[in-house]
Amino acid sequence: MVKNCVGMLLAGGEGKRLGALTKNLAKPAVPFGGKYRIIDFTLSNCVNSGMQHVGVMTQYSPLELNRHIGNGEAWDLNRMDGAMTVLSPYTERNGGDWYNGTADAIYQNTHFIDEHDPEYVLVISGDHIYQMDYGQLLEQHKRTGADATISVMPVAWEEASRFGILHTLDNGRIYEFAEKPEHPKSNLASMGIYMFTWKVLKSYLQQDANNEYSSHDFGKDIIPAMLGDECHMYAYQFTGYWKDVGTVQSYWEANMDLLDEDLQLSLNNKNRRVYSNESNIPPEYIDETAEVTYSLINSGCWICGKVDSSVLFENVKIGKGSKVCRSILHPGVTVGENVTLERVIVKENTEIPAGTHISISADEEPLVIDQHSLEHIEATLEKDEEELYS
Amino acid sequence: METMMGLINLGHEHHFFHELTYFRNGATIPFAGKYRLIDFPLSNMRNSDVEEIAIFVPNKYRSLMDHLGSGGDWGVGRRHGGLFILPPDWNDPSDISKGDLRFFHNNRDYFERGKSSYVLVSGSQFITNTDYHDAFIAHLQSGADVTLITTNIEELNKEHDSRFRIEADADGWVKDLTNDKQNSKLFTGVYIINKALLLELTDQCIAHHKDHFFVHGIKDNLQDLKVKTFENKGYGAFVDSIESFYRHNLNLLQADNYRALFYKKPFIRTKIGNEPPAKYRQHAQVKKSIVANGCVIEGNVEGSVLFRGVSVTEGATVKDSIIMQRCTIDSGVHLENVILDKDVHVTANQQLIGSKEKPYVIAKNRVL
Numbered sequence: 006m007v008k009n010c011v012g013m014l015l016a017g018g019e020g021k022r023l024g025a026l027t028k029n030l031a032k033p034a035v036p037f038g039g040k041y042r043i044i045d046f047t048l049s050n051c052v053n054s055g056m057q058h059v060g061v062m063t064q065y066s067p068l069e070l071n072r073h074i075g076n077g078e079a080w081d082l083n084r085m086d087g088a089m090t091v092l093s094p095y096t097e098r099n100g101g102d103w104y105n106g107t108a109d110a111i112y113q114n115t116h117f118i119d120e121h122d123p124e125y126v127l128v129i130s131g132d133h134i135y136q137m138d139y140g141q142l143l144e145q146h147k148r149t150g151a152d153a154t155i156s157v158m159p160v161a162w163e164e165a166s167r168f169g170i171l172h173t174l175d176n177g178r179i180y181e182f183a184e185k186p187e188h189p190k191s192n193l194a195s196m197g198i199y200m201f202t203w204k205v206l207k208s209y210l211q212q213d214a215n216n217e218y219s220s221h222d223f224g225k226d227i228i229p230a231m232l233g234d235e236c237h238m239y240a241y242q243f244t245g246y247w248k249d250v251g252t253v254q255s256y257w258e259a260n261m262d263l264l265d266e267d268l269q270l271s272l273n274n275k276n277r278r279v280y281s282n283e284s285n286i287p288p289e290y291i292d293e294t295a296e297v298t299y300s301l302i303n304s305g306c307w308i309c310g311k312v313d314s315s316v317l318f319e320n321v322k323i324g325k326g327s328k329v330c331r332s333i334l335h336p337g338v339t340v341g342e343n344v345t346l347e348r349v350i351v352k353e354n355t356e357i358p359a360g361t362h363i364s365i366s367a368d369e370e371p372l373v374i375d376q377h378s379l380e381h382i383e384a385t386l387e388k389d390e391e392e393l394y395s
Numbered sequence: 396m397e398t399m400m401g402l403i404n405l406g407h408e409h410h411f412f413h414e415l416t417y418f419r420n421g422a423t424i425p426f427a428g429k430y431r432l433i434d435f436p437l438s439n440m441r442n443s444d445v446e447e448i449a450i451f452v453p454n455k456y457r458s459l460m461d462h463l464g465s466g467g468d469w470g471v472g473r474r475h476g477g478l479f480i481l482p483p484d485w486n487d488p489s490d491i492s493k494g495d496l497r498f499f500h501n502n503r504d505y506f507e508r509g510k511s512s513y514v515l516v517s518g519s520q521f522i523t524n525t526d527y528h529d530a531f532i533a534h535l536q537s538g539a540d541v542t543l544i545t546t547n548i549e550e551l552n553k554e555h556d557s558r559f560r561i562e563a564d565a566d567g568w569v570k571d572l573t574n575d576k577q578n579s580k581l582f583t584g585v586y587i588i589n590k591a592l593l594l595e596l597t598d599q600c601i602a603h604h605k606d607h608f609f610v611h612g613i614k615d616n617l618q619d620l621k622v623k624t625f626e627n628k629g630y631g632a633f634v635d636s637i638e639s640f641y642r643h644n645l646n647l648l649q650a651d652n653y654r655a656l657f658y659k660k661p662f663i664r665t666k667i668g669n670e671p672p673a674k675y676r677q678h679a680q681v682k683k684s685i686v687a688n689g690c691v692i693e694g695n696v697e698g699s700v701l702f703r704g705v706s707v708t709e710g711a712t713v714k715d716s717i718i719m720q721r722c723t724i725d726s727g728v729h730l731e732n733v734i735l736d737k738d739v740h741v742t743a744n745q746q747l748i749g750s751k752e753k754p755y756v757i758a759k760n761r762v763l
Contacts, residue, residue: 273671287653
């Protein structure tokens, strides 16, 4: 049980690099893994770690996100002695503002945290795929008497410049931090999961709020400021599966990772469940003409064609003679007969007409398709044919 | 606006389920991958805008209470009204009622406090996806005391033997309820009755030491009551034995039947679980089957119904079988015409083969 600790979940991100996937949809609400949304992993971590109070800070296009998390019932976060609270930006008599950066979002909710009078505050975000026991992070934080503990993981060197990179002493104490460095000197990346001693963080948030030159960001401002003052900051080494699904490529990869047999991240792990807001729909129907291998298929699907290495969300229909390969099909997608799809991500309720062929090669980024872009693709396909026959 | 209140009476149901009801009530027998029989009458009532539903349950009600909870998953979890599970727990020494009349007698409050003047009564063994709006309108317009919902069965067989057949005149007024085996117009066990009449018949039956509300209260009084019929169209099946359970599960593998029962709005609802999507591994071969979430399949599955969380290992074959929740089937196993109840583990290289007429049934929690 994680006591004396309030979880603050940053769920307002626009997720620009996810392109069409986050059109009118907050990044944490993007469908993931056949029936989940990205935020389910963090929320489930909170429940599985025994967090009692979680504040979810929403901002960008929150309709779908709010509808999804509802009152937190699906995660058991609607209990009398523990609860989830949605914290949206607001105005009051003397003004108010949108959340201007991650640190500002926490600062604007200082009163919410103070209500629970915690010793520690856990800052997490709703756009990473991983299963972590925050209790262990808190244990280490207490043991080292740290002001801040940052969860870290080694990443591939060529990706290191996408992350906040840490340098630590042998005992794990952080002595240097570089946010998205051009030439990283280490590959130890911050996972964006921070445990703070609330009293210390609060004073830094106040200082930061008064600094008009600050971008009010944990990575850019708060962490460097704390380091500058020689606060006790330690790295927490995480060894499990973790993926920042910030780009279409990494989103697609993380989905494909779920198909892996020996992955540390398992949806079937009974001791560490991933919860989601589940709908009441019938089990999938696999027709005589179907072939399904190496895939995740959710309830309500009706499969008559061939599906390989793919993730199908609820109520997806695949017509006879169609082949779906290395693709992700969001809820309600209908694929007509004799369609070929390879390395594509099809958005909710898109109808793909019979005979369509869309195949993206392995060296390109997977293509995100919705009804609108499909018309565009079709138009170019038809034009190609016209040119061919003219 | 007139409304109906609901009653699911499990008091006098036919039970030929053997192993499947050792540990549970007949109404909670799992069906079609993730449902239980009770889900059908409950969803149909809710879809008929019935907002108060009582369930008379004579025994083994733990599984029923566990499954239904507060009724929220069916949309009947209300602060006022909603779902009432009414087990038999009464110790009135002066009570002389017998049979299911004890339920009516001891739960008079439910009917008296209810806001509706009409009651929709159902059992749990008629499987269909419908709403009773039209039947209710017809009931009100005809001025009938009771409206019996009927179904027309094209292919009559053994499971229908115990069902009442209806003889009605051209206008649909019921003349007789028989056991005439040639008559294909069957009573579904679902009927609409005026609440005042229900209470009156209850008193009358108890006074005459009767023990079966429908048989003694309605059937025996056909001459004095205005009883009408209303036909339920579309998919309908009676499930009251191992054989009919097996056959109707496998009938759903006919795409048209499955579509008619589950892909027609309003949907049948059930208790919400939290299982990941089914995982089909590298060597999985699945044909003509219904697969629920949480399954992990790397063997061969054909013509079968797999409930939630079933695991079929590589090299195992499951054919024309019904595998309930969380069963594990190890490699080299061959199952054909088999029903495995929940949590059965079939260890490597075994063969279990039943016949279409007599499927091989394994009770809950066994390791083979």
